[in-house]
Each structure stands twice: as C-alpha cells, then as structure tokens.
C-alpha cells in the first residue's frame with residue numbers, strides 16, 4: 001500500500017495523482033505502467049485493476065505521478081481518493097521506451113491523455129538529446145497542464161487543438177507533418193488513441209522514420225496471465241505479443257493496430 | 260513454551276491436504292485444495308514473480324488445442340458488477356509447441372500440473388490426449404467442454420450429456436492418467452452432464468466454467484467485445500457455482516473441483532462445505548496475483564477458529 005500525497009484536478013476531467021513510492025522494488029522506466037486497484041475499503045467492485053502509465057517519477061523524493069482522465073467507473077472512484085488515503089498498486093509493469101544514445105533529433109508526438117507517458121520520457125531525455133514535442137487535443141484547456149510541465153524542460157514544444165488554433169489547428173499528426181520538412185526526425189515516440197497511432201505509424205514508415213509507440217489495450221491482469229491484451233504481430237497472426245509484457249511500447253510496424 | 264510457539268504449533272498441526280480419488284486407485288494428492296484455474300495463471304513464471312508457486316495444491320495450464328490458435332480479436336475483456344466478461348478465444352500455441360516450449364517451463368515447479376485441453380471436434384480431444392499421455396510431467400487432464408462442436412453445428416459440447424459421455428469415454432480409452440471433466444454452467448441441470456462424465460469414467464469433475472454473457476457499449480451503441488459474446492466470471496457467479504457443486508455432490512461419487520468467483524478463505528470453505536474436494540482460483544489472480552497465499556492463511560484461521568485440524572473434514576459437511 002502506498003500513501004497518496006496529492007490528487008488534484010489539472011484540466012477538464014484530468015487529474016494528477018502523486019504517490020509516495022517509498023516501497024517500490026524497482027525504479028520505473030519511461031513508458032512502463034502501474035496497475036491500480038480502484039476500490040475503497042474491501043470492495044471487489046469494480047473487480048479489475050486499472051492501468052496507468054508513469055507520468056513522472058522522482059527517485060530522490062520517491063514520488064510517483066500519474067495523470068489520468070475520468071472516463072468511467074474506475075477513474076471516477078480514483079478521483080475521489082483523498083490525500084493520506086492508501087493505494088494498492090502493482091508495478092512497474094511492461095516494457096518501456098528504448099532510450100537511444102546517438103540519435104540526433106527525437107520527436108515526441110502525443111494525442112489527448114496519451115501525452116501522459118511522454119512527459120517522463122522527455123524529462124529523462126531532455127538533458128542529453130534534442131527534443132521536439134508535438135501535442136494535440138480537442139481543446140486548449142486539455143493542453144494547459146501539459147504545456148506548463150513540458151515548458152520547464154529543455155525542448156521545443158508545439159501545440160494543436162481540433163477546436164481552436166494554437167500553433168496549428170488540427171491533429172497532432174498534421175502538426176508534426178507540417179513541421180517535418182524544417183525539423184528532420186531521427187526517431188519518434190508516439191502515444192495517443194489507436195487511430196492516431198495507426199495514422200502516425202503509416203506516415204513515419206512511408207518516410208523511413210524509425211520509432212516506437214505505446215498502445216492502450218484493455219487489460220485484465222497487466223502481468224501476462226490472462227491474454228486479454230494480446231496484439232497480433234505484423235509477421236503472422238499466430239505470433240502474439242501481450243501489451244502488458246512485450247508492450248505497451250512497441251516498435252513502429254511491430255504489431256497490427258485497429259482503426 | 261511461549262505463546263508464539265504454541266500458536267505456530269497449532270498452525271503446523273492443521274492438515275490442509277486433500278485427495279482427489281481416482282477410479283484406478285492412483286489418487287491425486289494435493290498438499291492443499293488450491294488449484295490455479297485454467298487461463299488465469301499464465302504459464303507459471305508470471306505468477307511466480309509474486310509468490311512461491313510451490314505453495315499451491317496444483318497448477319492448471321491455459322486451454323490447449325491441437326493446432327495453434329490466434330484467439331479472438333480485441334477487446335477481449337469487459338467488466339460487469341463484481342465480475343468480468345472474457346472472450347480470449349483459446350489463444351495457444353497448439354499441443355506440440357506446448358510440449359516443446361511451455362511444459363518444460365511449468366514443470367520446473369514442484370507441484371502437480373493439470374493440462375486443460377479443448378477441441379472443436381471429438382477427435383481433437385483424443386489426439387491431444389494421446390500426445391499428452393507421453394508427458395510424465397503432467398499429472399492429469401482437465402477436459403474443457405465449453406467449446407463449440409464444429410461438426411455438431413456449433414453446439415457447445417458440454418451442454419449435451421450424450422456428448423459429454425462420448426468424449427470422456429474416448430479420452431479414457433487413450434489416456435491412462437487422471438481425467439477431470441470441466442463442465443459448463445450454461446445448461447438447465449448440470450447434474451445431467453456431471454453424471455454423464457462419471458458414468459463414462461471421469462475421475463473427477465470441475466465446475467463451473469464461465470457463464471455466457473455480453474456487454475453493450477452504449478456510446479458506440481455496439482457490443483463491447485470484438486467477439487460479441489464472452490464468459491462471465493468472478494464474484495458475480497459464485498452463488499451459482501456453489502449451488503451447482505452442492506447439487507452435483509448429492510448425485511456423484513467422484514470428487515468435485517469447485518470454482519467460480521473464489522476470492523477469499525471463506526469462499527473456499529463455502530465450496531468445501533457444498534461438496535468440493537478441491538477448488539480453483541480464477542479471476543482473483545488477475546486482481547491480486549498473490550491471492551493464493553492470503554487465501555491459505557484465511558483457511559487456516561477458519562480451521563483454528565473452529566478448532567478443526569483437518570481441512571478434509573469440511574468436504575460436503577453442509578449436507579449432513
């Protein structure tokens with residue numbers, strides 16, 4: 001059990017929850033996730049844990065942060081946890097992003113709440129690598145918190161929304177493509193809705209740009225025992241990859257994505 | 260002797276062992292009644308990160324089919340009140356790859372391995388059983404009859420007593436080891452199929468598998484699972500499972516492995532009282548990977564509280 005230090009609203013239905021992670025056995029890597037029990041007292045309903053990517057981790061203060069959007073029963077309950085309450089979490093789980101050593105220009109492309117795992121990645125990479133961040137959402141208010149956090153790092157950041165013009169008006173993919181001629185990418189990291197992952201992957205592969213993406217599959221266990229999160233590898237339908245073990249981060253072109 | 264010592268002594272005197280009797284006398288002895296349920300425990304090493312697997316009574320593999328199966332499309336899992344609905348679709352590498360790759364891994368642990376087998380026609384079960392009969396690491400077969408009979412128009416094997424009888428008998432002819440027939444609850448009277456399994460020579464029955472169910476995504480206005488239908492498991496189905504174990508106990512002479520929604524020591528006790536000789540832990544492993552250890556401790560607490568030193572004395576006790 002871990003103590004909650006903060007759980008506050010930071011955008012429309014978006015919360016930041018900070019946990020005192022003093023009992024973690026392993027330090028999380030960017031792109032890894034935790035599986036959170038969202039019950040109060042001894043309730044077994046909802047039954048399954050909920051997966052959330054690491055938004056940030058500070059090994060000195062031992063603070064572990066998630067940023068989540070309230071979308072249903074579990075996240076609703078999570079948002080009602082108070083400072084001082086205990087939280088049961090399993091992790092770090094899954095395979096995170098590969099941290100490249102001698103790539104020159106790295107692009108991070110995030111859509112909606114899919115921006116969350118990219119922040120920890122950016123924070124870990126920002127001092128050694130040249131980072132360009134492209135973030136998109138429906139509205140500007142969804143981006144405010146992320147904009148503030150990323151702007152504290154050494155990186156260039158561009159924003160877009162569907163509903164209003166920021167640096168651009170449209171999707172994160174469109175924003176990225178518009179800037180690509182002037183700002184070449186050696187390697188990209190993508191996270192967002194599956195439709196967006198598919199679209200970005202297609203454009204990147206067509207340009208021979210290498211990279212990784214993080215998928216959001218519905219999970220049963222998060223630890224590889226139930227096969228709920230099974231992805232079909234591009235090689236063959238019979239080669240399966242579990243998003244919770246072999247993922248959630250995959251190479252571009254590694255697994256089949258759905259519209 | 261100090262207090263702490265006497266408490267330990269009492270715990271050590273508690274006998275959690277249970278025996279799954281066999282027709283031919285080669286009983287399956289378990290050090291305790293907890294068996295991981297098929298499809299909810301991976302291949303062993305995943306759970307072994309959370310606790311010493313050797314603490315379990317036995318381990319059941321994911322369903323094995325003759326040929327490799329990719330499984331269903333995702334989403335494969337949905338939630339309902341205190342339950343989950345899954346449609347994994349028997350994703351597995353097929354019996355040959357199971358023997359070559361998976362079995363050696365699971366066999367590292369020092370506990371009986373039950374191989375859960377599935378088929379789409381009667382011959383599939385027979386052919387898998389022939390191959391598994393040569394594997395001495397396997398202590399028995401658990402025959403999953405909750406799958407559609409392709410040649411029989413897609414009807415679920417386990418819903419027809421005659422089918423249950425025929426398949427069990429065919430497997431019995433080629434497999435000399437322990438045979439457990441796992442029954443589907445999607446039937447009016449489960450004792451008809453339980454009796455059919457017993458008459459055909461099954462050593463034990465396991466009940467229940469998941470209940471047929473579905474969920475509709477009201478935003479998309481479409482079924483949530485890619486496969487439309489799935490199987491309901493978890494706490495939501497426990498009372499149904501307890502009833503089915505209780506009913507079957509009244510008619511059968513072979514042992515019953517009870518499962519469905521078990522999450523605690525009290526749940527296990529309830530199944531034992533209803534007539535189960537051993538129990539399966541399924542969905543709980545998804546929520547709490549080390550649940551088995553907690554449950555074992557809770558069982559011991561119950562026995563201590565009731566001043567019982569043998570778990571087996573509880574089996575079927577609710578019928579007296």
Ligand SMILES: Cc1cc2nc3c(=O)[nH]c(=O)nc-3n(C[C@H](O)[C@H](O)[C@H](O)COP(=O)(O)OP(=O)(O)OC[C@H]3O[C@@H](n4cnc5c(N)ncnc54)[C@H](O)[C@@H]3O)c2cc1C
Nearest residue numbers: 050051052053067068069071072073074075116216217218
């Ligand atoms: C590896 C991974 C990392 C994630 N990281 C984040 C994050 O950092 N921030 C964030 O806000 N969300 C994240 N998600 C999505 C998050 O897990 C879901 O939004 C959440 O589980 C919804 O729960 P609910 O009870 O509110 O919704 P319900 O719809 O009531 O949930 C019902 C079931 O569906 C599952 N589910 C529903 N939506 C999703 C979804 N989009 N992806 C996966 N499972 C879903 C739930 O886990 C639950 O089992 C991540 C998902 C995965 C797989």
Ligand SMILES: Cc1cc2nc3c(=O)[nH]c(=O)nc-3n(C[C@H](O)[C@H](O)[C@H](O)COP(=O)(O)O)c2cc1C
Nearest residue numbers: 226296297298322403467468492493519520541542
């Ligand atoms: C994700 C999942 C996968 C399952 N796979 C199998 C399987 O391959 N073969 C089988 O006989 N039963 C399978 N089952 C059924 C369980 O073994 C068990 O009978 C059922 O879930 C009821 O127990 P529970 O409520 O404790 O989960 C599966 C259940 C779940 C939840």
Ligand code: FES
Nearest residue numbers: 220221222227244
């Ligand atoms: S969520 Fe259970 S195997 Fe990945």
